[in-house]
Amino acid sequence: METFDEIYLDLSKQPGKCRFVETGLGWKLGNGDPFTLDAAEFTQAQWSRASRGYEIKVYSRNNAVVQLDGFQQEDFERISKLFKNWYRINLEHKEHALRGWNWGKADFGKAELHFNVQSRPAFSIPYSEVSNTNLAGKNEVAVDFSNPANGDETGTNGHLGGARAKGRKTGAARDQLVEMRFYIPGSTAIKEENGENGDAGSDAENADGLYASNAQVFYDTLIEKAEIGEVAGDTYATFLDVLHLTPRGRFDIDMYEKSFRLRGKTYDYKIQYESIKKFMLLPKPDEIHILITIGLDPPLRQGQTRYPFLVMQFKRDEEVTLDLNMKDEVLEKYGGKLQSHYESPISTVVAQIFRGLAGKKIVTPSKDFLSHHQQSGVKCSIKANEGLLFCLDKSFMFVPKPATYISFDNIQIVTLSRIGGAISASRTFDVTVTLKNGQGEHQFSNINREEQKPLEDFFEAKGLKTKNEMADDSSALLAAALKEDADLASSEEEHVVMTRGSADEDDESVDEDFHTESESDVAEEYDSDHVSSGGSDEEMADADEEKPPKEEKIVERPKKKQKTGK
Structure with a gap:
């Protein structure tokens, strides 16, 4: 028997005691149930540097990977001998790639996906930790990792599955890696599987046969290995x-x-x-x-x-x-x-x-609510997203986007209010659901005014505390609407006057400065009776020679406008 203290099993949060015997290995934390692995299940073992010292990886026949972390460097010879003598297995010493390169080669092992840089493993992903994979692009594959139900599930919960429990290892970490993406360029030749009618889907066919992208081959292989x-x-x-x-x-x-x-x-x-x-x-x-x-x-x-x-x-x-x-x-x-x-x-x-x-119960809309049109759902919006609000027996449900579920037990108060101008507010209203313990609120907007009475009756039937901020005085609402109409009309008239300019004067007003027969003592500039107040006869003669006949200028309309401008 060989015993080691302060050993972590599968990234467990707390260290336990590890014991090797001729029939296998065991690990136990305090008074909890022990984890054991029979020696007949051992297929391969590796020794490498890890986060808490040195680590032993044991690969079993059922494709599970058992990680034991926390050993010291001087323990290698001691453990290597017992693996060789008791289990007939060579404890292989693995050196990790330390260059920090993100360009390498993916190697699909029996229980893990290895990412190798210069023939050394940079990291490994157990298939048991992969929950899903998708083709995120033509040459890109996304790999999603399993999430534990809570942080206490670390794969070391005794008979619940131990190291083979899917997604339990990640529960040991404070921060969790939830997704990784691989860029895989190029293509590879594949064999036609279905004879004459063989179809490779999106694969291109040429004279040499069928080709598939390397990303597609990686994706298909991972689905098979991770049992997806x-x-x-x-x-x-x-x-x-x-x-x-x-x-x-x-x-x-x-x-x-x-x-x-x-x-x-x-x-x-x-x-x-x-x-x-x-x-x-x-x-x-x-x-x-x-x-x-x-x-x-x-x-x-x-x-x-x-x-x-x-x-x-x-x-x-x-x-x-x-x-x-x-x-x-x-x-x-x-x-x-x-x-x-x-x-x-x-x-x-x-x-x-x-x-x-x-084994889940099917929930349907409450029989206590029917909309104005005898339907189960009410049209409304969350911000800019239109959808339907359903009233269930114990909750509200808004679909489709963003799908929002609100339990009645979590509601502090429901507020009915109007948002916007008087005209729009008279047709629609908003419902704001405030949650308990300062968890925020949800606002459902643009609900038809016809749905106010059915919703209020439903809130009362379910015992929900409500607050109505909507004005009950319809005359005040009508006055506000009329005032809004009057302001709108006056602003439109002002806009028309400003844009038309002097056109209104020609059409509607009388030009008081214009007279067909002048009543003023001062003669017009081109009248025959006009005499300059200052200037000699020689100057007037020069002016007469330069100007066209005076009689033609009397009837010209533009000059009347010029006089009007003065």
């Missing part, structure tokens, strides 16, 4: 080309025993049923479509965007016939929640299968 998608088991049901409003796009839905998969042209998601926290069936007011809204925790992640809700849209009158791909003995395990044959509207079939496999 079809590898998860038999498909019980499949629904093709289902429209999703959140996230936007069309996805095929594959339903398995413990998870379901969304397959799109760009993104591919695998979601566990245990991640489903809410399941809602919401009829749209257009009486054509029905929305299925699924609440997820942890939320679906697409790059930097998180989607805590999936919103699917189905047509009410679209019928579907489906036979579950499930044996009778398996069907009996669900206690009548699932049927072998379905022939109903597609929204009903999808909801019933989700209800049976996920």
Whole structure:
């Protein structure tokens, strides 16, 4: 027996005691359940530098990777001998790449993906930590990592799975790596698999055969190694080309025993049923479509965007016939929640299968609320996003974007108010929901005034504290509207006068300075009776020679305007 103290198992937060015996190894933290691994399961072992000293990686036959961290450098010879004598395994010494290069070669091992720089591993990714992968671009592959339910789940919880529990290792860290992207240029030749009708999808075909991008090959290999998608088991049901409003796009839905998969042209998601926290069936007011809204925790992640809700849209009158791909003995395990044959509207079939496999209750709009048009949803907006607000028995739900769920237990007060001018405010109103403990508020805008009475009755029926800031005096509202109309009319008249200039004077006003026969003692400049007040006869003679005949100038209109200007 060899015992080592202060050893961390699979990045655990607390160190425990590690013990090697001829039949295998064991690790225990305090009074907790021990983790053991039989010697018959050992296939390979590595020794390398790690974050807390030196680390031993043990690869087992079931593709699990056990990490033991915290050894000292002088322990290598001692541990190497016991691995060789007891387990008949050579403890391989691995040197890490220390150049810091981000350009290397990906090597798919039996249990891990190795990123090698100059034939040395820079880092390794256990397949058990990969939750999903997507083609983020033509030459780019995104890899998503599993998130633990909470920070206490570190893969060392005894019989709960130990080091083989998917996504538990990351729970040990304060900060978690949630996504990594690989840029993989180039293409590679592939073999035609389907004979004459072989199809490589987006692959290009030339005289030399079929080619696939290296990114596509990397993506397909990782899906197989990390057991994403079809590898998860038999498909019980499949629904093709289902429209999703959140996230936007069309996805095929594959339903398995413990998870379901969304397959799109760009993104591919695998979601566990245990991640489903809410399941809602919401009829749209257009009486054509029905929305299925699924609440997820942890939320679906697409790059930097998180989607805590999936919103699917189905047509009410679209019928579907489906036979579950499930044996009778398996069907009996669900206690009548699932049927072998379905022939109903597609929204009903999808909801019933989700209800049976996920074990979640289907929530529908409250019977205590009907809108002015006898519908379950009310049209409104959150900021610039238009959508529908549904009143449920214990909560509000706004869909499709941003999908917002508000529990009645978390509401402090509901405020009804008018925003905007008097005319627009008379037609619509806003509902502001203030949350408890300073958690903020949600404002639903542009609700039709006809929905005020049904909403107020619903708030009262559910015992919600409300505050009405809307003016009850309709005469004051009318006066404000009339005043707004009057101000608008006067501003329009002012604008017309300013833009027309002197045209109004010609059309409507009398030019008082203009007379057909002058009554003034001072003669006009070109009158025959005009005499200059100062100037000799010689000057007048010169002026007469330079100017055209005086009689022609008397009838010219432009000169009247010139006189008017004076």
